[in-house]
Amino acid sequence: MITRSQKKKLENVTVVRNRFVQIPIDLVIDIFGRLPVKSLSGFLLVSKLWETTIRNGDFFTSRVLVAFIDIDRQRQLQDWYLFSPSSSSTSFVSCGTFPLPNPEREYNAHYVNGLISLGYGKEHQFITNPSTGKTINLPSVKVRAIVNEQEKLLIHGHGNRPKSTQHQVHTLGAKQKPWRMIECNIPHRCLSDGHVYINGVVYYVAYTSADLSQLSLMRFDLKSEKLDLLTSLSPDIGARHRHDSITLINYQGKVALPAKTSTYTYEVWIMDQDAETRVWSKKIFSIERCEDLIQLSLHITGTTHTGEFILAPRHYCEGFHVIHYNPDTNSFRNIKVEVNEDYEFKRRCTRAIVFSDYVENVRLL
Structure with missing residues (x-):
């Protein structure tokens, strides 16, 4: 009444x-x-x-997002300081605090559609929205992406665990049963890094074969919730990444694996996942012309929507730079990330993560 x-x-x-x-x-x-x-x-x-x-967010423009990760060993926390640099200035976005059992560990972070997932294990998984500064805790979340305006989460066995066929999916904010089992007849062990989301599909690298000796590219279609093996990595790619972390990037809509081969040179293995024949091609480029930045030990962290490669250091240093390299014109754009003296992490060895093509998200977590 x-x-x-x-x-x-x-x-x-x-x-x-x-x-x-x-x-x-x-x-x-x-x-x-x-x-x-x-x-x-x-x-x-x-x-x-x-x-x-x-x-719809047509007025949101994509840009680089830089995270500097400060460690609080006494309280077992990681403090994430997020900045968005441009050619003219650097803007502070937000700060997130994550309670983690071993804060010194380099927990893997994955970015899609303005949200970042972070963590490891069953009880220390987080989803954070840098734009709003809000964070929620989730169990065993490994990969996340968006389809039909829904955020979906995929969990599976990873790290040093045996090969697994147990996989579950959760739709963020859904009212139905929170976790759903999905079928996969390919036993594999997912690497803790190396994921990329392209056009409704999550791609990641995993060990396959009976003895888990083969590196393969797996794919998970978010609409059909089908998980399968797309192709094996060639011996040349596998040898290059066997003892180094694997980064997957979106290169003009194609899956790509970048690697630093020397002080000056980089190679990028590219595959058209939609082609009938799975063939890897290779691009090689040099940054020798940027001699004043060589001492920064730059690594490829991603690409922009215009096809530029993003290069950046893996730790904070005075004069932290993010480099945009255009392979078509062989030209560079250099953006310096300015951080004022008030931040204590500048005085320590602080890990840095660069997310390319960051777009603000209005989602309320």
Whole structure:
């Protein structure tokens, strides 16, 4: 039974909401483009039109996101300081604190659609939204991506565990059963790093074969929830990455594995996963022209939507630079990440992670 005062309040809310809806959509988009993401999140409930406009996010531009990871051994924490550099300035985005049993460990982080997953094991898995500064804790989350406007999480055996056929899927925010078993008839052991999301499919590297000696590229289709082996890595690629961490990147819509072969040179193995024949091609390039940056020990961390390779150090240093290399024009763009003296992590050996093509996400975790 609705009282008279409650009815009056509902009518007032409806009137205010209708006034918002009458604002021209072009003006709404212009206003949205000037507001921080934290403010946009609060407008999702105003109207269906506003929600659709915000989630469409055409006014969000992609950029590089840099995470500097400070370790608090006494409290068993990792503090993540997130910055977004541009050619003119560096903006502080947010800071996240993660309780982890061994904070000195280099926990693997994966980025998709404005969200970052971090952690290891059954009880220390996190999803964080850098734009809003919000974090939630999840069990055994390994890979995440988006399909049909839903965030999905895939968990599986990894690390030093035996090969596994047990895999589960969880849709973030779903009301149905939280974890669902999926079928996979290919026993394998997933590497703790080396994942990339491209057009609705998650690709990752795993050990396969009876003795787990073969490095293979696996794929998980988020729409069909089908998990299978796409192709094996060639002996040349396997030998190069056998004793080094594996990074998978999206190179112009194709799966690619980059590697540093010398002080100056890099190679990138590229495969068209949609072609009938699975063939790896190789690109080689040199940064010898950037002699003033060679001492930074740069590694390929990803690509931009325009096809530039992103190179950056793996630890913080004075004069931290992010390099954009264009293989088509053989040209470089150099962005320096400016961090003021107030941050204590500058005085320690601090791990750095660079996420390419970061786009703000209004999702409320």
